[in-house]
Amino acid sequence: xxxxxxxxxxxxxxxxxxxxxxxxxxxxxxxxxxxxxxxxxxxxxxxxxxxxxxxxxxxxxxxxxxxxxxxxxxxxxxxxxxxxxxxxxxxxxxxxxxxxxxxxxxxxxxxxxxxxxxxxxxxxxxxxxxxxxxxxxxxxxxxxxxxxxxxxxxxxxxxxxxxxxxxxxxxxxxxxxxxxxxxxxxxxxxxxxxxxxxxxxxxxxxxxxxxxxxxxxxxxxxxxxxxxxxxxxxxxxxxxxxxxxxxxxxxxxxxxxxxxxxxxxxxxxxxxxxxxxxxxxxx
Amino acid sequence: xxxxxxxxxxxxxxxxxxxxxxxxxxxxxxxxxxxxxxxxxxxxxxxxxxxxxxxxxxxxxxxxxxxxxxxxxxxxxxxxxxxxxxxxxxxxxxxxxxxxxxxxxxxxxxxx
Numbered sequence: 603x604x605x606x607x608x609x610x611x612x613x614x615x616x617x618x619x620x621x622x623x624x625x626x627x628x629x630x631x632x633x634x635x636x637x638x639x640x641x642x643x644x645x646x647x648x649x650x651x652x653x654x655x656x657x658x659x660x661x662x663x664x665x666x667x668x669x670x671x672x673x674x675x676x677x678x679x680x681x682x683x684x685x686x687x688x689x690x691x692x693x694x695x696x697x698x699x700x701x702x703x704x705x706x707x708x709x710x711x712x713x714x715x716x717x718x719x720x721x722x723x724x725x726x727x728x729x730x731x732x733x734x735x736x737x738x739x740x741x742x743x744x745x746x747x748x749x750x751x752x753x754x755x756x757x758x759x760x761x762x763x764x765x766x767x768x769x770x771x772x773x774x775x776x777x778x779x780x781x782x783x784x785x786x787x788x789x790x791x792x793x794x795x796x797x798x799x800x801x802x803x804x805x806x807x808x809x810x811x812x813x814x815x816x817x818x819x820x821x822x823x824x825x826x827x828x829x830x831x832x833x834x835x836x837x838x839x840x841x842x843x844x845x846x847x848x849x850x851x852x853x854x855x856x857x858x859x860x861x862x863x864x865x866x867x868x869x870x871x872x873x874x875x876x877x878x879x880x881x882x883x884x885x
Numbered sequence: 886x887x888x889x890x891x892x893x894x895x896x897x898x899x900x901x902x903x904x905x906x907x908x909x910x911x912x913x914x915x916x917x918x919x920x921x922x923x924x925x926x927x928x929x930x931x932x933x934x935x936x937x938x939x940x941x942x943x944x945x946x947x948x949x950x951x952x953x954x955x956x957x958x959x960x961x962x963x964x965x966x967x968x969x970x971x972x973x974x975x976x977x978x979x980x981x982x983x984x985x986x987x988x989x990x991x992x993x994x995x996x997x
Binding site for chain 2: 825826829839840845
């Protein structure tokens with residue numbers, strides 16, 4: 603029986619928060635990052651997560667990854683043959699661009715340094731441009747900013763972009779996935795949460811019709827935002843995805859994206875649709 | 886009143902959950918939070934249709950009963966729970982079983 607990998611996409615800040623909780627609970631030295639590895643792995647393992655994409659926001663410097671994140675990512679980049687940790691980590695970049703030009707320049711700058719590039723925007727033009735880019739792995743059509751909402755304790759302003767059949771078709775052709783995270787839903791409540799939910803639900807039939815891969819993840823920013831694959835699947839079913847679609851959204855679809863990106867980085871993919879499958883035809 | 890025949894009763898599922906929090910959560914607070922979040926997320930009609938009820942909750946571990954058709958909605962409600970009694974929590978689903986005994990033996994006594 604093939605064992606599925608379960609993915610999650612969490613912020614680098616989440617790892618720092620997790621480290622501080624672990625340090626407080628286990629009385630570890632916060633400077634000793636190597637001793638944290640086991641605890642962080644067991645935290646994700648308890649949730650049933652086997653692969654974690656750590657993202658930092660674009661625009662911050664490379665040092666935005668804390669030492670803890672760097673040590674996690676370094677272990678996994680040196681992986682291959684003798685990788686024996688239960689959880690694998692990937693380096694992700696999340697780009698929030700205001701327009702297409704900003705998007706293109708940010709993607710060009712960040713792509714070589716990242717395993718996974720995600721675009722978060724609620725602007726239709728940016729979403730379409732991101733879907734059209736071969737260097738973008740994931741489009742998150744829900745953007746949020748802090749401090750604009752009123753009369754609400756979690757003070758988060760969330761806006762959801764709309765997609766049409768053209769953007770969906772382009773995304774399918776360019777193998778760009780669309781993703782939805784639970785985080786904005788945890789930070790809002792009442793009418794605003796139902797509005798975000800309704801806007802996201804509207805996209806699902808379009809994505810389904812054009813068979814665009816959908817990803818579901820926690821998008822956790824702090825310790826208490828963490829959610830497992832069970833919860834992500836349930837969240838997907840609330841959005842209107844079928845059981846098979848939600849199962850693929852937390853395991854198969856992200857695995858395919860990572861696999862595709864690995865093949866591209868290995869140099870065997872010359873361009874889109876052209877790949878070297880055998881080096882020496884004379885053998 | 887004569888009890889319903891087993892074939893006429895609703896089929897149920899039992900979800901084992903664990904609450905991650907800094908301070909132990911009280912049973913009544915957990916029940917109140919489940920019903921409040923359920924009504925918010927699913928609406929009163931949807932929550933009633935799911936047949937969600939908390940069977941037992943002790944030491945931050947509990948079992949939640951729901952209809953067999955609404956397991957994903959119930960887990961969705963639990964995923965949306967962020968605060969209980971004013972403190973931040975994670976409600977983690979351990980697994981789903983068809984019997985209370987199954988939920989206890991498979992998920993709650995596994996690590997003990």
